[in-house]
Amino acid sequence: MNEGTRRRIHLLLxxxxxxxxxxxxxxxxxxxxAWMILTSLLPHRALITRxxxxxxxxxTLKNINGVLEDRAVLVDSFINSAIVACATTALxxxxxxxxxxxxxxxxxxxGNKLMLMVLATxxxxxIVLIIPLFILLSRAHLIDTHIGLVIVYLSFVLxxxxxxxxxFFESIPxxxxxxxxxxxxxxxxxxxxxxxxxxxxxxxxAGVFAFIESWNEFFYAVILTRTEVKTVPIxxxxxxxxYRTAYGEMIAxxxxxxxxxxxxxxxxxxxxxxxxxxxxxKG
Amino acid sequence: MTRIELIDIVKTFGGVNACDGVDxxxxxxxxxxxxxxxxxxxxxxxxxxxxxxxxxSGTILMNGKRVNELSPYQRDVAMVFQQYALxxxxxxAENIGFTLRLRKRPKSEIRERVQRVAELLELTALxxxxxxxxxxxxxxxxxxxxxVIREPGVFLFDEPFSNLDAALRIRMRSEVRQLHDRLGVTxxxxxxxxxxxxxxxxxxxxMRLGKVEQFGTPEEIYSTPVSKYxxxxxxxxxxxxxxxxxxxxxxxxxxxxxxxxxxxGAQAATxxxxxxxxxxxxxxxxHVRIGDSGLPAMVRFVQPIGPETHVxxxxxxxxxxxIARVPGIVRLxxxxxxxxxxxxxxxxxxxxxxGNRIAGA
Amino acid sequence: xxxTPTGPTLEDRRRRMGYFLxxxxxxxxxxxxxxxxxxxxxxxxxxxxxxGGRFRATWVWFDNYRFMGSDPAVRRALRNTIFFTVGExxxxxxxxxxxxxxxxxxxxxxxxxRIILLIPWAIAPVANAVLWEWILNGSYGVLNAVLLRLGLxxxxxxxxxxxxxxxxxxxxxxVWKSVPFIALLLLAGLQNIPNYLYRAARLDGxxxxxRFRFVTLPGLRTPLTLAVILQTIWAIKVFDLIYVLTxxxxxxxxxxxxxxxxxxxxxxxxxxxxxxxxxxxFLAMLVLSLIYIKVLKPxxxxxxxxx
Numbered sequence: 001m002n003e004g005t006r007r008r009i010h011l012l013l014x015x016x017x018x019x020x021x022x023x024x025x026x027x028x029x030x031x032x033x034a035w036m037i038l039t040s041l042l043p044h045r046a047l048i049t050r051x052x053x054x055x056x057x058x059x060t061l062k063n064i065n066g067v068l069e070d071r072a073v074l075v076d077s078f079i080n081s082a083i084v085a086c087a088t089t090a091l092x093x094x095x096x097x098x099x100x101x102x103x104x105x106x107x108x109x110x111g112n113k114l115m116l117m118v119l120a121t122x123x124x125x126x127i128v129l130i131i132p133l134f135i136l137l138s139r140a141h142l143i144d145t146h147i148g149l150v151i152v153y154l155s156f157v158l159x160x161x162x163x164x165x166x167x168f169f170e171s172i173p174x175x176x177x178x179x180x181x182x183x184x185x186x187x188x189x190x191x192x193x194x195x196x197x198x199x200x201x202x203x204x205x206a207g208v209f210a211f212i213e214s215w216n217e218f219f220y221a222v223i224l225t226r227t228e229v230k231t232v233p234i235x236x237x238x239x240x241x242x243y244r245t246a247y248g249e250m251i252a253x254x255x256x257x258x259x260x261x262x263x264x265x266x267x268x269x270x271x272x273x274x275x276x277x278x279x280x281x282k283g
Numbered sequence: 284m285t286r287i288e289l290i291d292i293v294k295t296f297g298g299v300n301a302c303d304g305v306d307x308x309x310x311x312x313x314x315x316x317x318x319x320x321x322x323x324x325x326x327x328x329x330x331x332x333x334x335x336x337x338x339x340s341g342t343i344l345m346n347g348k349r350v351n352e353l354s355p356y357q358r359d360v361a362m363v364f365q366q367y368a369l370x371x372x373x374x375x376a377e378n379i380g381f382t383l384r385l386r387k388r389p390k391s392e393i394r395e396r397v398q399r400v401a402e403l404l405e406l407t408a409l410x411x412x413x414x415x416x417x418x419x420x421x422x423x424x425x426x427x428x429x430x431v432i433r434e435p436g437v438f439l440f441d442e443p444f445s446n447l448d449a450a451l452r453i454r455m456r457s458e459v460r461q462l463h464d465r466l467g468v469t470x471x472x473x474x475x476x477x478x479x480x481x482x483x484x485x486x487x488x489x490m491r492l493g494k495v496e497q498f499g500t501p502e503e504i505y506s507t508p509v510s511k512y513x514x515x516x517x518x519x520x521x522x523x524x525x526x527x528x529x530x531x532x533x534x535x536x537x538x539x540x541x542x543x544x545x546x547x548g549a550q551a552a553t554x555x556x557x558x559x560x561x562x563x564x565x566x567x568x569x570h571v572r573i574g575d576s577g578l579p580a581m582v583r584f585v586q587p588i589g590p591e592t593h594v595x596x597x598x599x600x601x602x603x604x605x606i607a608r609v610p611g612i613v614r615l616x617x618x619x620x621x622x623x624x625x626x627x628x629x630x631x632x633x634x635x636x637x638g639n640r641i642a643g644a
Numbered sequence: 645x646x647x648t649p650t651g652p653t654l655e656d657r658r659r660r661m662g663y664f665l666x667x668x669x670x671x672x673x674x675x676x677x678x679x680x681x682x683x684x685x686x687x688x689x690x691x692x693x694x695x696g697g698r699f700r701a702t703w704v705w706f707d708n709y710r711f712m713g714s715d716p717a718v719r720r721a722l723r724n725t726i727f728f729t730v731g732e733x734x735x736x737x738x739x740x741x742x743x744x745x746x747x748x749x750x751x752x753x754x755x756x757x758r759i760i761l762l763i764p765w766a767i768a769p770v771a772n773a774v775l776w777e778w779i780l781n782g783s784y785g786v787l788n789a790v791l792l793r794l795g796l797x798x799x800x801x802x803x804x805x806x807x808x809x810x811x812x813x814x815x816x817x818x819v820w821k822s823v824p825f826i827a828l829l830l831l832a833g834l835q836n837i838p839n840y841l842y843r844a845a846r847l848d849g850x851x852x853x854x855r856f857r858f859v860t861l862p863g864l865r866t867p868l869t870l871a872v873i874l875q876t877i878w879a880i881k882v883f884d885l886i887y888v889l890t891x892x893x894x895x896x897x898x899x900x901x902x903x904x905x906x907x908x909x910x911x912x913x914x915x916x917x918x919x920x921x922x923x924x925x926f927l928a929m930l931v932l933s934l935i936y937i938k939v940l941k942p943x944x945x946x947x948x949x950x951x
Contacts, residue, residue, distance in 0.1 A: 099666045
């Protein structure tokens with residue numbers, strides 16, 4: 001076997017390894033999801049067979065229908081989560097972009113230290129803050145309200161939004177803002193008419209992150225709400241307890257509850273991926 | 284048409300004086316260039332005139348009024364930046380009209396004035412394009428348009444053509460000069476390109492380490508530079524500088540470098556240095572001729588440029604050389620013996636310690 | 645005739661505006677972060693117990709912290725947390741790096757792969773927990789079925805009830821969910837490494853492994869450090885999974901520090917001790933992050949050219 005052939009085999013093996021790797025990746029990532037979908041479509045008796053009887057002929061919509069019968073409750077939780085997530089995102093983007101701009105461009109002293117502190121807030125396990133927050137909210141009669149949850153969610157959403165946007169604002173060429181100044185724009189006008197329109201991608205990225213984090217949050221939600229503002233994650237957890245052995249329905253519920261966020265992630269993937277690349281560069 | 288006065292301007296950045304006492308008086312309608320290498324303070328000075336930065340100390344007057352506290356807009360200045368200053372999300376028309384929009388002028392007025400400016404700068408075909416669709420030259424024209432529409436008292440240019448290719452630069456700079464002449468607006472132009480400065484300015488301020496070294500017409504800068512720094516900054520190829528000493532014996536004054544002695548003419552009497560002092564002789568390449576009789580020298584290097592040839596000559600026993608500009612393409616070989624003639628009327632003398640010009644020309 | 649500036653300078657005006665703009669965000673953060681932290685810190689030095697419908701707080705200074713030293717649950721939780729965190733960070737970073745490398749290869753350049761990655765990330769942690777609870781089900785779980793069919797086990801196991809395996813299974817569930825984020829982060833980092841570095845290394849005769857070691861890894865320093873820090877923090881913070889899957893059992897085998905703090909606070913209603921635990925966890929994370937940053941020394945973030 002000569003050098004050339006050996007090299008070709010080497011390369012072929014390499015390519016093969018990569019394809020195999022990709023295959024394993026696909027199986028690893030998709031298997032649980034596939035199983036989730038299959039479980040939702042299989043009747044109860046198929047699921048309690050050992051091994052589970054995965055026969056497409058048996059596919060049924062009974063599980064999904066069962067969940068949808070309860071749908072008032074599910075829809076109600078969707079609405080709650082939507083309200084909370086949207087409000088949190090809107091507030092975080094508004095307050096966060098203004099603050100990030102101030103830190104990035106308006107010589108607010110201690111800007112860097114501020115950002116580090118802001119990042120440290122990401123490290124707090126919810127348990128550190130929960131009791132004082134609970135007391136705070138109950139004194140303000142905000143337990144089990146949307147507003148209460150939004151305020152608490154801002155505690156971990158706002159810093160991330162500020163971090164993403166600050167990095168981006170710093171990368172906008174100073175000349176642009178100077179040109180606006182020369183043209184006669186005030187600071188707010190520069191921000192509104194020049195900086196923000198240029199920042200739509202990172203704004204979207206920050207917004208998507210904020211929305212998904214708010215939607216999926218469980219710990220604060222379960223402790224700070226009672227009956228009025230049950231969000232989707234709370235419902236999922238309840239279904240798990242409620243459907244105890246109705247496995248098909250339980251999984252169907254979890255799946256249905258997750259679909260909106262998954263769709264959102266796929267639709268906005270461009271911005272999500274942009275958020276990642278900004279983060280990778282600027283750490 | 285603003286008259287600008289800078290009085291003892293100092294600007295400090297973290298312990299370093301970017302501007303270290305700048306004094307300048309720019310008359311109405313003048314076209315003044317701030318010329319110098321990077322770090323000399325020219326861009327800083329421009330930003331201070333614009334009001335984009337605050338002075339650390341000193342006063343800026345416009346038409347006799349103190350403007351230190353005024354914003355750029357209040358100072359009635361418009362600026363053309365080096366790059367990246369067009370609003371990328373706005374069309375050309377919106378870019379130019381932005382300042383009017385900020386002032387809440389009616390849409391019809393904005394449209395009409397933008398149209399006029401576009402015609403002036405030949406941009407009418409591009410009004411609906413976005414900056415990223417334009418070439419470098421077109422972008423800078425839009426930037427100029429944005430400044431023109433302001434009808435300001437001062438135009439400020441911060442190395443606007445540094446990013447363009449050579450041919451485009453030459454064309455753009457003459458367009459800017461013509462625009463200035465047409466509109467009659469005081470203009471302050473910053474560049475590191477001496478040819479650019481020489482070709483379009485009424486007066487040039489050559490800057491060095493935060494101070495103005497010399498402020499004069501291009502002719503003054505070129506022929507009567509105040510120091511070696513200024514002399515060598517303008518003119519291409521660089522002015523020849525010979526490092527040697529002065530020899531006086533009776534009425535005769537000679538300049539000696541290495542083993543070579545050059546007799547000096549009548550103007551040598553004005554040189555204050557005494558016999559034996561080190562002195563530097565400067566002479567521009569166009570004043571060094573290769574002729575029939577003169578100082579013997581040996582050709583070291585020949586560079587045909589096209590319309591002329593740069594011939595570098597040297598001597599044994601010394602490393603110093605002279606560059607002569609010879610018209611046409613001259614076929615000389617390195618090693619050939621030639622005679623060089625230095626025009627005595629064009630000789631400049633510099634103090635080796637301070638770099639200042641002592642006498643000559 | 646020099647003049648000192650009179651009146652507010654440009655800098656001053658802009659800074660004033662800056663304060664004004666930062667204020668709302670800072671106000672919110674002070675309210676929901678700073679204030680609770682301080683309060684929590686105070687609680688940790690107190691004994692806060694319910695008494696007839698209200699709470700009574702008495703100062704006990706370091707007693708809570710001292711008790712942590714002797715509490716067997718703390719020892720258990722510490723052991724579990726360390727095992728879990730180290731395992732998670734190693735596994736997630738290792739797998740995520742591999743995935744990122746695969747997706748960076750020409751074969752992996754399809755958008756579909758990235759979409760697939762997004763799904764586990766987007767699923768709510770609770771939903772993930774429910775899903776894995778089902779997969780790991782002792783009687784009917786698919787993991788049992790698959791492993792039995794492959795001959796790797798001889799009978800169905802109750803994974804989450806097994807003292808030895810429960811924690812590993814929880815680890816598996818969290819690793820599965822955490823890989824995508826880190827993979828996407830590292831992938832973005834990989835794409836930022838300029839091609840000509842690889843070409844130059846090839847010309848210098850570097851092998852595949854050498855190229856990885858001398859071009860890829862250094863180029864990934866910033867995102868890798870970020871990934872390690874983030875993943876460590878998230879591993880220590882894990883809650884939703886434990887809550888749904890095991891509640892710390894069986895017999896404290898999956899008790900993690902975070903869940904212990906929760907249990908002490910909400911089940912035992914010992915707020916002071918719970919606060920002490922929580923603050924200790926936070927302190928540990930802070931120290932770890934600082935150590936990481938010192939040791940891994942990420943490069944300065946690149947920023948676009950400004951004049």
